[in-house]
Amino acid sequence: MSPKSKRFVILGTEILPGEKVELNFSLAKLHSRTAVSVPILVNRSKKPGPTVLFTAGIHGDEVSGVAIIRELIASKINHPQIGTIICIPVINIFGFLNKERNFPDGKDLNRAFPGSNKGSLASRVAFELVNGFLPLVDYVIDFHTGGADRFNAAQIRINPNRPELKPLANLFGAPFVVYSRLLAKSFRASCQKQGIPMLLFEGGKSNHLDEEIIEYGVTGAKRFLAHLKMLPTKLIPPPLKENPIIIEKSLWIRAKHSGMFQSLVKVGHLVAEGDIIGQITDPFGKFNRKIKSPNSGYIFNVNEAPLVYNGDALFHISTQYRHDKGTA
Ligand SMILES: [Zn+2]
The missing domain is CATH 2.40.50.100 (RNA polymerase II/Efflux pump adaptor protein, barrel-sandwich hybrid domain)
Known part of the structure; x- marks a missing residue:
């Protein structure tokens, strides 16, 4: 549980305590030669503490997750009183632009981990996340929606074999906690391999913004941060749902x-x-x-x-x- 303490370098930029920076993760160019990059917001408190990574848009059409991180940034929830918050609101920027789940080469990023720096575009992005970000991170919350038209009730998915995740999942305040096996080559599998607790939020469906789902995601993220003392405890919202249903x-x-x-x-x-x-x-x-x-x-x-x-x-x-x- 001790916060990671090492030089904090992301994409070649060192970020010191107290600094707030916006970085651009250059992925590739469009066929028109226009550069495409993923914005990454890093906010460090002067006081030491844990590092939390929020990610969305691993599937480019899962826009409710993107909207949850957007709301965290717009309402300045990503300014911690201790530690560091990293927000990556849209990882698969190509899919986001094309309203598609996968990368332009058809690859599903969430089946491309841990990736390779010489592989496909999706594989290179996975490689950077695993090697450039995860070594700095203590917790990950990754926001998803149901695929295509399949609408998920707001839920946190965790690996049932990791008991330390259960209290974190429960405090989030989503109506359901779903025990689900790790998918091979997923981001969650890479996090587990590095011993990083990851909560996977699912809610809503692709290419769709749902107000209630966004509220569950934002409230849960605030409760998670307050639990780690990264937000003032007076800002802790009550859980939208007490005592979630655990789906085993x-x-x-x-x-x-x-x-x-x-x-x-x-x-x-x-x-x-x-x-x-x-x-x-x-x-x-x-x-x-x-x-x-x-x-x-x-x-x-x-x-x-x-x-x-x-x-x-x-x-x-x-x-x-x-x-x-x-x-x-
Ligand atoms: Zn997804």
Whole structure:
């Protein structure tokens, strides 16, 4: 837990205690030769303390996460009273510009870690994050949304085998804490390898700004920083949700037919086994199949796509959950 104390150099620039700098991480040029860079804001207090890295836009179309870090910067939450806050609001700037998840070469940055300085563009970005940033960092909070039209309830995802993450996840104040396995070659896997606690926030869906999701992210980030004494404790907002639901196991309910899809349940709600939670119809009024919940549980992701194919993931439902009583 002791803050890392070494020379603080990012992208070749040394940043001293008390300094606030904006750096540009030059990624590549567009085909028109226009340079494209990722802005990085580093705010250091004069007083020593932990270093927290906030990242968003690893998937370029996950704009709610970008908006959460934007709000932290705009409201000066990134000015710590101790330690250092690094904000990278849009890592995959190419995807952000093109409203796409992946890099221009089709690579998913979150499957390119730990990367290589001689690899693809995504792989080089991963390499810089792992080698240029993580050695300076004590905690990471990475903001994501559901892919495509799949809308996630606000949730913190953690590796259940890392007990030290549980109290951090719970204090964030999101309605759900979801235990999820580490994905190979993910940013989270690289953080774990370096022993850096990482909270992965998921909320909303891609190419969509959701006010409530942004509020959960911003409030959680403030609570996290105040817990580390990086913000004055009088600024600690109450959690938007006390005692999150801990989702220990879950499954995806998939479409058994292709057609027009309508969800009949709101994301975040508890359903009983056999409840009708959606329907798939055809455009001609001849076909209508109700979708029943296979078990009781919380629906924490709902696909909002109007048209689906047989096999598409429609709902993410808990199969094992418990209420946190602050003892986890
Ligand atoms: Zn993502």
